[in-house]
Amino acid sequence: MDWDDLRIFLAVARAESLSGAGRRLGMDASTVGRRILRLEQAVGATLFAKTPQGYALTAEGSRLVAPAEAAETATAAAAEATRRETGISGQLRIGAPDGCANYLLPQVARGLCDAHPGLEVQIVALPRVVNLSKREADMAITVSPPDTGRLTVQRLADYHLHLAGHRDYLARHAPIRDLSDLRRHRMIGYIPDMIFDRELDYLSETGVETAAISSNSVAVQMQALRAGAGLGIVHDFALPFAPGLIPVLADRIALTRSFWLLRHADDRASRRLSVLAEALAQGLRAEIARLESVVGALPDRCT
Incomplete structure (x- = not known):
C-alpha cells in the first residue's frame, strides 16, 4: 500500500470532499478521485460513500483511519529525525478565535518566522473551535479547555x-x-x-x-x-x-x-511541533503583557 495514497485518503476523510482535499494537497479534484479509486482497488473495499453532504467514510473506510494516521505520524517523525537542526521549516497552521487571530497572532507569527526563516505560518480565524481531528490546523487556540477528544491541552495565558x-x-x-x-x-x-x-x-x-x-x-x-x-x-x-x-x-x-493551546494527541512525539508550540506560547504571553501594559495608561471614562 502506497503511503501517498493513504495521505490522500486522510485528506478526503478530513475535508469530506474531493475538492476540499485537493485544495489542501495542491491537487485537482479529479486526480484526488483517481487516487482514492486506486486505493480502494488495492484494499478491495469501498472507502467512501458519496452523499449530498459530501464524501462520508464507509465502515471499511473508518477502520482505515487509525492505521493511516499512525503511518502519517511515523512519516512525520522520520522526516523530523533527518531534518537539520539549523531551523524549523515547512508549514504551521494555527487556528484561533478572531480576536486572538487579529490582534495577537500577526506579531507572534513575525517572531516565529524571524527565528525560523524557512517556516510558513498560516493563521485560520474562525468563529468556532477548529477541528484538529480533521486536521484543519496543526494546533488551535481556544478560550476554554475541551471536554472530549484525543488532544493535549496547555493553558497559555x-x-x-x-x-x-x-x-x-x-x-x-x-x-x-x-x-x-x-x-x-x-x-x-x-x-x-x-x-x-x-x-x-x-x-x-x-x-x-x-x-x-x-x-x-x-x-x-x-x-x-x-x-x-x-x-x-x-x-x-x-x-x-x-x-x-x-x-x-x-x-x-x-x-x-484564558487562552488554551490544543494539539492532536498523536503529535506529542513531534519535536518540531513541540518547539513551535512552546515558542507560540511564549510569544503570545509576551504580546498580551506588552499590549495590556499600554491600556494601563488609558483614562477610565465614568462620567
Whole structure:
C-alpha cells in the first residue's frame, strides 16, 4: 500500500470532499478521485460513500483511519529525525478565535518566522473551535479547555476585557456613572445564537440583555465601536489598535478569560511541533503583557 495514497485518503476523510482535499494537497479534484479509486482497488473495499453532504467514510473506510494516521505520524517523525537542526521549516497552521487571530497572532507569527526563516505560518480565524481531528490546523487556540477528544491541552495565558466606547460616542450621549446607566445606551456584542463558547458571553456581565448591533466577529464589533455606534466589551490587548476607544466603568466591569493551546494527541512525539508550540506560547504571553501594559495608561471614562 502506497503511503501517498493513504495521505490522500486522510485528506478526503478530513475535508469530506474531493475538492476540499485537493485544495489542501495542491491537487485537482479529479486526480484526488483517481487516487482514492486506486486505493480502494488495492484494499478491495469501498472507502467512501458519496452523499449530498459530501464524501462520508464507509465502515471499511473508518477502520482505515487509525492505521493511516499512525503511518502519517511515523512519516512525520522520520522526516523530523533527518531534518537539520539549523531551523524549523515547512508549514504551521494555527487556528484561533478572531480576536486572538487579529490582534495577537500577526506579531507572534513575525517572531516565529524571524527565528525560523524557512517556516510558513498560516493563521485560520474562525468563529468556532477548529477541528484538529480533521486536521484543519496543526494546533488551535481556544478560550476554554475541551471536554472530549484525543488532544493535549496547555493553558497559555490569562487576558482581560473591559467595557469601552469611543470618545465621540461618550461625548454625545448620557453620562455613565453606574451600571444602571447602561440601560440608556446602545450596546454592541455577539449574536446570541452564534456564541460558540460560553466564555464569550460577555454582555451578560454588564446587566444588559440585548445588543442593538451584533456580530459573530470581534473585528466587526471593534469597527462598530470605532464608528461611535455604542458601547461594548473589548479585549484589553485590542485597545491599542483602536485609538479613541476609552474604558468605561473599568473598576466595575472587568472580565478575565484564558487562552488554551490544543494539539492532536498523536503529535506529542513531534519535536518540531513541540518547539513551535512552546515558542507560540511564549510569544503570545509576551504580546498580551506588552499590549495590556499600554491600556494601563488609558483614562477610565465614568462620567
